[in-house]
Amino acid sequence: MEIGAFTGSLDTISLNNALRYTFFSVGIRELVHHVIDRLGPNENVIDCDWWKNRPRKKDNTTAKRTEKMEYAIRAGLSEGLEIVPILHWRS
Known part of the structure; x- marks a missing residue:
C-alpha cells in the first residue's frame, strides 16, 4: 500500500x-x-501511561497524530523513565 x-x-x-x-x-x-x-496504532497509544495522564478536551478514546508519532518514537516508554547511555565516550 x-x-x-x-x-x-x-x-x-x-x-x-x-x-x-x-x-x-x-x-x-x-x-x-x-x-x-x-x-502508532490507536489501541497501543491509549494503553500507555503517559497518554492517560494528559488532559483531554472531548474525545477520550482517540489518539492525536502527534501522540501516535510520539508513540512510534518512544515505543510506549513512560515519561519519567531515565535513559542511561549504553556507551560512555572518552573525551
Missing part, C-alpha cells in the same frame, strides 16, 4: 493537469497518515 501510494503520487506529477501538484500533495499526505497509523 505504501509503495503504491508513493509511486501513484509521483505519477500525478507527470500529468498534464493544472491540479497535478494538488493530487501529489494529497497522495503524500495520505501516505504519511497511513505510516503514522501503522507505527
Whole structure:
C-alpha cells in the first residue's frame, strides 16, 4: 500500500493537469497518515501511561497524530523513565 501510494503520487506529477501538484500533495499526505497509523496504532497509544495522564478536551478514546508519532518514537516508554547511555565516550 505504501509503495503504491508513493509511486501513484509521483505519477500525478507527470500529468498534464493544472491540479497535478494538488493530487501529489494529497497522495503524500495520505501516505504519511497511513505510516503514522501503522507505527502508532490507536489501541497501543491509549494503553500507555503517559497518554492517560494528559488532559483531554472531548474525545477520550482517540489518539492525536502527534501522540501516535510520539508513540512510534518512544515505543510506549513512560515519561519519567531515565535513559542511561549504553556507551560512555572518552573525551
